[in-house]
Amino acid sequence: MDIWKKNMWICTAASFIVSIGMSQMAPIMPLYIEELGVTDADAIAMWAGIVFGCNFISLAIFSPIWGRLSDKYGRKPMMLRASAWLGLIMVGMGLAGNVWHLVILRLLQGALSGFQAAAIPLIAQETPSERSGWAMSIFFTGQVSGGLLGPVVGGWLSEIFGYRQTFFIIGAFCFMGFIALTQVKEHFVRPPEKEKRSITDIVRSLPQPSVVLGLFITIPIMHFSLTCTGPILTVYIDQLVPHTEHLALVAGIVFSCSGFASMLFASPLGKLADRRGPELVLLGSLLLAGLANIPQALVTTPLWLGVWRFVHGISIAGLLPAVNNLVKRLVPARDLGSFYGFSQSAQFIGMFTGAFAGGWLTGLIGMHMLFIATALLLIINGLWCYIAVVRPRHKAGLL
Numbered sequence: 412m413d414i415w416k417k418n419m420w421i422c423t424a425a426s427f428i429v430s431i432g433m434s435q436m437a438p439i440m441p442l443y444i445e446e447l448g449v450t451d452a453d454a455i456a457m458w459a460g461i462v463f464g465c466n467f468i469s470l471a472i473f474s475p476i477w478g479r480l481s482d483k484y485g486r487k488p489m490m491l492r493a494s495a496w497l498g499l500i501m502v503g504m505g506l507a508g509n510v511w512h513l514v515i516l517r518l519l520q521g522a523l524s525g526f527q528a529a530a531i532p533l534i535a536q537e538t539p540s541e542r543s544g545w546a547m548s549i550f551f552t553g554q555v556s557g558g559l560l561g562p563v564v565g566g567w568l569s570e571i572f573g574y575r576q577t578f579f580i581i582g583a584f585c586f587m588g589f590i591a592l593t594q595v596k597e598h599f600v601r602p603p604e605k606e607k608r609s610i611t612d613i614v615r616s617l618p619q620p621s622v623v624l625g626l627f628i629t630i631p632i633m634h635f636s637l638t639c640t641g642p643i644l645t646v647y648i649d650q651l652v653p654h655t656e657h658l659a660l661v662a663g664i665v666f667s668c669s670g671f672a673s674m675l676f677a678s679p680l681g682k683l684a685d686r687r688g689p690e691l692v693l694l695g696s697l698l699l700a701g702l703a704n705i706p707q708a709l710v711t712t713p714l715w716l717g718v719w720r721f722v723h724g725i726s727i728a729g730l731l732p733a734v735n736n737l738v739k740r741l742v743p744a745r746d747l748g749s750f751y752g753f754s755q756s757a758q759f760i761g762m763f764t765g766a767f768a769g770g771w772l773t774g775l776i777g778m779h780m781l782f783i784a785t786a787l788l789l790i791i792n793g794l795w796c797y798i799a800v801v802r803p804r805h806k807a808g809l810l
Contacts, residue, residue, distance in 0.1 A: 414596055415537040419546050421595050422490075422530045423553035425588040429494060429526065430557025432501065432584030434666070435565025435577060439659055441645045443574040447510050452646060453774050459642040460770025462513045467763030469521030471756045477525030478752020481532060482745070487597045489529035494592055496523045498585035505578030521759070528755045532747040533597060535739045543739055544689060547732040548681020555673035555728070562670075566663030616743075619807065623741050623750075625799025627757050630734060632792045633697065634761030636785050637727065639769035640704070647778050648713050661713055668717040672724030680729040681736075689733035689740070690801045696729030697796055701789030708782035737800075 436443075441459045449455050481489045500520040507513050530550070538546040568577045614620050640647075645662040655661060684692045703723040710716045734754065742750045772781050 414598070415534075415539070415546075418537060418595055418597070419534050419549060421591060422534060423550050425490070425494065425591040426526075426530065426550060427553040427557040428584055428591060429497060429588040430554045431561045431564065432497075432557075432581040432588070434557060434561030434670070435568070435581050435584075436504075439565050439569045439574055439577060441642070442569070442659055444510055444513070446574055447507065447513075449510055456643050456646050456773050457770040458510050459646075460766045460768075462510070462517055463638075463642045463766040465514050465763070466517040466521040467759035467766065469518045470524060470759035471521075471763065473522050474525055474528045474755035474759060475749065475752035478528045478532070478748045478750070478755070480748075481525075481529045481752075482748035485597055486529040486533035486748070487592070487595050490526055490533070490592050490595070491589060493524050493526035493529065494585055494589040496520070497526070498582045498589065501578050501582035501585055505575045505582070525752075525755070528748070528752045531735055532751045533595070535735070535747055535751070536744050537598070540739075541685065544681040544683075544685035544732065544736050545678065546681075547735045548677040548684075548728075551681075551728070551732045552674055552677040555670045555677065555724075560667070560670075562663035562666035563660070564663075566657075566659040566661075569659050570657070617741065619741060619803065622800055622803050625795075625803075626734070626737060626741070627753065629693075629697075629792060629796045629800065630754060630757040631761035631764075632788065632795070633730060633734075634758045635765035635768070636704075636761075636789045636792065637700065637730075638762045638765030639772070640707075640781060640785055642766050642769050643773050643778060643781070646773075648716065650778070651711065651713055651716065665713055665717045665720055668720040669724030669727060672721040673728040676725045676728040677732060681732050684729075684733055684736055688804070689736040690796075690804050692729045693733040693737065694793055694796050694801050696726040696733065697789055697793035700726035700730070701786045701793060704782045704786035704789065708779040708786075 440462060441455050444455055444458050444462065449458055477489055477493075497520065500516055503516050504513060507516065531547075534546055534550055535543060565577055565581075568580055572580070614623065617623055644666065645658065648662050648665060649655075649658055652658075652661065680692055680696075700723060703719055703726060707716060707719045707723070710719065735751070738750055738754055739747065769781065772784070776784065
């Protein structure tokens with residue numbers, strides 16, 4: 412097997428294992444917060460948004476740093492460090508005594524993470540350009556497949572073992588990912604010492620700097636829209652089926668619907684991006700994500716919510732690999748780590764503001780209107796993507 416394929420499959424397996432562990436906490440976090448002493452429904456929604464979102468503050472700050480260090484010292488050491496750190500943080504969350512402990516641990520988690528900022532450029536730099544869309548989609552499939560299983564497993568484990576013990580199991584999954592990553596064979600040659608270039612100089616040297624800047628505006632808006640409804644989803648399901656004895660399990664299944672769709676459609680959409688261009692896949696996915704949010708505001712049962720979350724998952728399958736594929740096409744190989752770090756930073760800024768604003772807007776406009784507002788923002792973002800990314804690439808003859 413070619414080395415680039417072997418590394419891709421190992422990174423995909425590690426991402427799958429880590430994603431199972433990390434996604435387990437999505438449906439149980441609001442319930443764990445309640446167990447830690449927060450009882451008011453609005454307060455639970457607010458704290459869930461804060462706990463989900465605060466991680467993205469430190470990720471946004473430190474991801475470019477870890478990205479540049481991966482350019483200098485190699486991707487494999489950064490991946491090993493990040494996966495081991497995640498395992499330790501999950502154990503700490505299982506030992507939390509109050510909700511503030513969760514906030515602090517999530518901040519620390521983001522500060523020393525950076526797994527994606529190292530894994531994605533490792534795959535990108537060693538994959539032939541004509542196969543990059545497929546390789547990115549396979550990696551993404553592993554990630555979302557873990558995300559598919561995680562919520563269901565998390566809801567099931569929490570009913571059997573309790574919330575705290577579930578976090579210890581999450582830590583064990585992360586350490587399994589660490590073991591898998593030790594088998595990566597990276598052909599890294601440390602670049603010679605050279606005159607330092609500022610980020611402005613690097614951007615100006617790009618073939619299409621305005622398109623890169625347009626993409627980096629698209630990324631945080633996109634992730635803001637995708638994240639703001641996540642933390643309140645369990646509370647929303649509780650309103651659809653009040654007094655259910657299996658809320659964690661039902662919420663886990665609904666969470667997994669979008670992951671299942673992403674798992675099924677990531678590879679076909681990756682191949683489509685290789686044939687027709689990731690720009691068009693990105694545009695179509697943004698518009699589909701916007702349209703899929705509207706009926707989620709109108710559902711009356713968890714079944715229909717799961718159906719529309721499935722459609723929503725199809726759009727996510729196109730969004731994230733298309734962004735990573737575009738960065739590879741727009742940025743020289745020597746600067747990939749730095750720009751993937753900045754891409755991750757833009758992503759986490761959107762995730763933080765989305766998670767925080769989701770809880771706040773829920774109290775202001777209600778859960779139903781939050782889905783409508785999210786839909787409008789995604790559609791507007793799609794129009795911006797056409798103006799700033801798709802049209803300039805088309806005029807340059809690259810589509």
